[in-house]
Amino acid sequence: MENYIVEATVFEPRVELNFRDNKLLFSGESRPENVHTFYGPIFTKIDEYENYLKANPTSTVECVFKFEYFNSASSKSILDIIERLAKIKENIPTVNLKIEWYYDAMDDDMKEAGLEFEEITEMKFDFCEVI
Amino acid sequence: MKYDIKNEMMDLLKIQEQKPVEAYIGPFTFEKVNEILIETKTFLNQNEPDRLKSKRVYSVLVETMENVLKHAKKDPENPEAALLIYKDDEKYLVYVGNFVEKEDASSFKKRIEYLMDKTPEQLKELKMQQLKEGSISEKGGAGLGLIDIVMKGSNSLNCEVKLLQKDDCLFVLIISVI
Numbered sequence: 001m002e003n004y005i006v007e008a009t010v011f012e013p014r015v016e017l018n019f020r021d022n023k024l025l026f027s028g029e030s031r032p033e034n035v036h037t038f039y040g041p042i043f044t045k046i047d048e049y050e051n052y053l054k055a056n057p058t059s060t061v062e063c064v065f066k067f068e069y070f071n072s073a074s075s076k077s078i079l080d081i082i083e084r085l086a087k088i089k090e091n092i093p094t095v096n097l098k099i100e101w102y103y104d105a106m107d108d109d110m111k112e113a114g115l116e117f118e119e120i121t122e123m124k125f126d127f128c129e130v131i
Numbered sequence: 132m133k134y135d136i137k138n139e140m141m142d143l144l145k146i147q148e149q150k151p152v153e154a155y156i157g158p159f160t161f162e163k164v165n166e167i168l169i170e171t172k173t174f175l176n177q178n179e180p181d182r183l184k185s186k187r188v189y190s191v192l193v194e195t196m197e198n199v200l201k202h203a204k205k206d207p208e209n210p211e212a213a214l215l216i217y218k219d220d221e222k223y224l225v226y227v228g229n230f231v232e233k234e235d236a237s238s239f240k241k242r243i244e245y246l247m248d249k250t251p252e253q254l255k256e257l258k259m260q261q262l263k264e265g266s267i268s269e270k271g272g273a274g275l276g277l278i279d280i281v282m283k284g285s286n287s288l289n290c291e292v293k294l295l296q297k298d299d300c301l302f303v304l305i306i307s308v309i
Contacts, residue, residue, distance in 0.1 A: 011165055031193055033161045035267055069186065071193050072275035076267055106182045109283065120263055
């Protein structure tokens with residue numbers, strides 16, 4: 001399956017969906033002009049990834065979130081991504097899904113956002129404080 | 132009828148002429164909003180030692196200006212919106228004004244009053260519920276913007292509405308970040 005990479009801009013995050021290595025990364029700032037246009041293709045890729053994993057079993061999938069900032073519209077899309085990952089874990093129980101949530105040591109709001117996503121999706125996050 | 136948004140805002144808010152941290156009056160487009168956000172972020176990075184406060188001011192700005200982009204009345208005669216940010220001791224005051232339909236002003240005002248009546252715990256509950264059950268509208272909103280502004284804006288969201296002519300209103304959001 002082809003990897004999917006989006007370079008960061010000042011208002012869009014860097015997205016690295018490295019399907020061959022089973023490593024997914026989202027980093028930077030997210031306040032795209034149109035959340036549907038930006039996140040829509042990512043949802044499609046992750047849905048395709050589920051089928052790819054069924055045909056190509058792997059043990060560990062790592063997903064790293066290193067956001068500096070995201071707006072409220074993006075937060076709904078980020079939740080959608082985590083819910084899609086949770087669905088993969090549910091449908092393919094052999095997959096060990098690791099979610100890392102990075103936040104700046106002073107940024108209580110970013111840590112709180114991670115805790116909220118963890119609570120809603122009932123997924124276990126590893127929280128990584130950046131000093 | 133064409134209005135002078137700066138004079139209308141100054142008159143409505145009784146703002147004395149003082150030097151704002153950031154001021155913009157003109158049409159709000161995504162490109163313009165982006166430019167203002169980059170400028171303000173640079174100012175905050177250079178001048179605000181409290182990084183959490185700096186981020187909250189930035190966050191409030193993003194949400195308020197996106198709100199204007201999504202909901203401002205499309206009136207070719209009055210395409211302008213206004214943004215003013217003042218720093219008063221440790222507090223930042225953000226004013227964002229734009230023209231809206233009278234009906235929209237009234238529903239925004241009610242929504243703000245409803246949110247301001249909530250405790251931080253109730254706001255969090257509302258946010259979680261909207262995250263879980265809400266969907267993203269065609270305009271790209273997730274119904275979370277105002278909740279986020281109240282939560283990040285030191286629970287101090289307020290608004291002033293001035294009825295101009297017929298159904299035209301000047302609507303000004305006022306947020307302080309402490």
